[in-house]
Amino acid sequence: xxxxxxxxYYRSSASYRVRIALALKGLRYEQSFVNLRHQEQxxxxxxxxxxxxxxxxxxxxAGSHGQSLAIVEYLEERYPEPPLLPRDAxxxxxxxxxxxxxxxxxxxxxxxxxxxxxxxQLHVDDAARDGWYAHWIGTGLSALxxxxxxxxxxxxxxxxDIPGLADLCLVPQVYxxxxxxxxxxPYPVIRRLVAAARALPAxxxxxxxxxxxxxx
Amino acid sequence: xxxxxxxxYYRSSASYRVRIALALKGLRYEQSFVNLRHQEQxxxxxxxxxxxxxxxxxxxxAGSHGQSLAIVEYLEERYPEPPLLPRDAxxxxxxxxxxxxxxxxxxxxxxxxxxxxxxxQLHVDDAARDGWYAHWIGTGLSALxxxxxxxxxxxxxxxxDIPGLADLCLVPQVYxxxxxxxxxxPYPVIRRLVAAARALPAxxxxxxxxxxxxxx
Numbered sequence: 219x220x221x222x223x224x225x226x227y228y229r230s231s232a233s234y235r236v237r238i239a240l241a242l243k244g245l246r247y248e249q250s251f252v253n254l255r256h257q258e259q260x261x262x263x264x265x266x267x268x269x270x271x272x273x274x275x276x277x278x279x280a281g282s283h284g285q286s287l288a289i290v291e292y293l294e295e296r297y298p299e300p301p302l303l304p305r306d307a308x309x310x311x312x313x314x315x316x317x318x319x320x321x322x323x324x325x326x327x328x329x330x331x332x333x334x335x336x337x338x339q340l341h342v343d344d345a346a347r348d349g350w351y352a353h354w355i356g357t358g359l360s361a362l363x364x365x366x367x368x369x370x371x372x373x374x375x376x377x378x379d380i381p382g383l384a385d386l387c388l389v390p391q392v393y394x395x396x397x398x399x400x401x402x403x404p405y406p407v408i409r410r411l412v413a414a415a416r417a418l419p420a421x422x423x424x425x426x427x428x429x430x431x432x433x434x
Numbered sequence: 435x436x437x438x439x440x441x442x443y444y445r446s447s448a449s450y451r452v453r454i455a456l457a458l459k460g461l462r463y464e465q466s467f468v469n470l471r472h473q474e475q476x477x478x479x480x481x482x483x484x485x486x487x488x489x490x491x492x493x494x495x496a497g498s499h500g501q502s503l504a505i506v507e508y509l510e511e512r513y514p515e516p517p518l519l520p521r522d523a524x525x526x527x528x529x530x531x532x533x534x535x536x537x538x539x540x541x542x543x544x545x546x547x548x549x550x551x552x553x554x555q556l557h558v559d560d561a562a563r564d565g566w567y568a569h570w571i572g573t574g575l576s577a578l579x580x581x582x583x584x585x586x587x588x589x590x591x592x593x594x595d596i597p598g599l600a601d602l603c604l605v606p607q608v609y610x611x612x613x614x615x616x617x618x619x620p621y622p623v624i625r626r627l628v629a630a631a632r633a634l635p636a637x638x639x640x641x642x643x644x645x646x647x648x649x650x
Contacts, residue, residue, distance in 0.1 A: 269584065270535060270577035280524040285538070288530035295523040307511040308496040314504035319486060321534070322501070326542040335569065340558055353551065361486035368485065 222247040225267060225275040227254050228429035231325055231390035232286035233274040237424035238386040239290045243297050247276075251431040254330055287321055290383055302382040312369075313377045316362065316384035320391045324358030328394065348398070355391075355400045362388070363405045372407065374414050385415045393426065438463040441483060441491040443470045444645035447541055447606035448502035449490040453640035454602035455506045459513050463492075467647040470546055503537055506599055518598040528585075529593045532578065532600035536607045540574030544610065564614070571607075571616045578604070579621045588623065590630050601631045609642065 224240070226233045226249045240247055252258045252273050259271045268275040268284050276283045276292070283289050294302050303310045326332070328351050336342040336350060366372045376384035392412045395402060402409055415421045426432055440456070442449045442465045456463055468474045468489050475487045484491040484500050492499045492508070499505050510518050519526045542548070544567050552558040552566060582588045592600035608628045611618060618625055631637045642648055 265580075269580035270539070272539070272577075280527075283524070283527045283531065285531035285534040287538075288527050288534055291530055292523055292527035295526065307508055308499070310511065311499045311504050311508035312497075314507055315499065315501035318501040318504055318537070322503075322538050322542050323486070323488070326538050327548065332543065335566070336556075339565070339569070340552075340556065340562060342556055346556060350551070350556070353555070361488075364481075364485035 221278070223250055223277045224248070225250045225252050225264070225273055225277070226429070226431070227252050227259075227273050228426040228432045230254060230273045231329075231394055232272075232321075234390035234393070234424055234426060235286045235386045236274050236276065236289050236293075237429075238389065238421055239293055239302060239383075241420035241423045242300065242302060242381060242386070243293060245293070245297060249430065253431070287317060287383075287387075290386070294383075300380070302386070304377055304382070309371070309377060312371060313382055313384045316365065316376055317387040319358065319362050319365070320384075320387040323361070324354055324391055325394075327354040328398075351398050352400050355395045355398070356404075358391075359395070359402075359405050359408060363408055366407045366411070372411075376411055381415055381418060381421075385411065386421075388412060389415050389421055437494065439466055439493045440464070441466050441468050441480070441489055441493070442645070442647070443468050443475075443489050444642040444648045446470060446489045447545075447610055448488070448537075450606035450609070450640055450642060451502045451602045452490050452492065452505050452509075453645075454605065454637055455509050455518060455599075457636035457639045458516065458518065458597060458602070459509060461509070461513060465646065469647070503533060503599075503603075506602070510599075516596070518602070520593055520596075520598070525587070525593060528587060529598055529600045532581065532592055533603040535574065535578050535581070536600075536603040539577070540570055540607055541610075543570040544614075567614050568616050571611045571614070572620075574607075575611070575618075575621050575624060579624055582623045582627070588627075592627055597631055597634060597637070601627065602637075604628060605631050605637055 224236060224247050252264055258264060259273055265271055267282055274286060276289045283292055290302060303313055333347060336347050371377055373379045375381045376388060389412055440452060440463050468480055474480060475489055481487055483498055490502060492505045499508055506518060519529055549563060552563050587593055589595045591597045592604060605628055
């Protein structure tokens with residue numbers, strides 16, 4: 219196996235997704251930490267690795283790879299076992315759609331740079347900022363709950379009984395929602411799926427609190 | 435070829451991406467229009483097709499498929515020619531990362547529901563809302579420009595000389611930026627790539643102004 223390095227930040231949900239994928243596939247990697255609170259992602263050094271100044275980046279023998287979902291698809295292609303996507307095209311479409319429902323419809327609206335803009339540029343107060351956060355979490359999780367609840371393809375995990383791409387997107391998003399004390403009571407299917415994923419060692423190993431750069 | 439129906443709205447950039455993909459692959463499909471200005475996506479009827487109430491949805495013999503990038507990957511798997519992704523894993527990772535840089539880092543922040551929330555819930559005035567729009571366009575396109583400009587893999591199109599997934603994400607995003615009169619002068623590589631794509635009939639056929647539901 220070639221050496222891999224993950225440019226990582228413990229609380230980045232995009233990084234957290236990739237850590238879960240690496241753990242599910244049993245791949246070893248080195249971590250290089252980029253402190254988002256200290257804006258290290260915007261520095262010259264990191265911009266050479268990732269011109270967009272976003273974490274994570276995965277470096278390996280083939281180059282530097284950005285964007286968490288693209289990284290997971292890349293890992294899936296290079297290290298197919300165990301699979302993180304189902305074998306059939308319609309199943310793969312379903313799992314990718316569930317993943318993008320997190321990665322496009324929830325996460326981008328609530329990440330650190332957006333919350334900073336609301337505060338610094340639009341002078342939104344803390345209560346309105348928390349309302350914004352809860353609104354997009356609620357809108358996104360309601361849509362996901364409706365999708366997951368009505369579909370018999372939802373199993374122990376988001377798609378059948380094998381954890382995959384959708385689960386590794388969902389768990390970090392719910393972790394964020396918990397941190398912001400969003401009400402998860404309306405989402406029983408999501409809560410069940412997250413509990414099932416968190417019972418697995420790969421999801422546990424990837425948890426923010428277990429990373430070397432975690433701040434207590 | 436099975437019958438396909440695209441639940442579509444002419445100005446939705448996510449729908450626009452899928453229309454380009456269908457046209458590049460030469461696939462025929464029926465259109466069903468969901469008027470976002472009239473909030474039709476939130477109605478009972480459409481929610482049965484897409485519980486999240488988002489466009490587009492592609493319906494075919496295998497079911498209902500949501501999320502534009504998942505739909506394009508599905509089309510790629512079922513109708514591989516002509517390919518929208520390169521053959522090598524690293525190239526595929528690069529193209530997916532460029533696509534997600536649009537789909538996750540720019541588009542979600544500037545879509546209609548977000549602009550509505552800024553106005554209705556946060557009482558942001560028009561100037562500040564336009565500033566928000568321009569800020570995320572600028573941040574995202576600057577990152578993309580830096581990525582594309584420094585990489586010899588950028589060719590006539592985003593990845594070499596064949597139009598693909600990254601191009602069909604980039605063109606609708608630039609269309610939006612133009613509509614909002616954002617300054618594109620700082621992005622010469624992006625302007626060149628968009629011009630090259632727009633010279634192709636598949637990109638032209640998918641243009642919002644050419645759709646049956648377009649409002650003059």
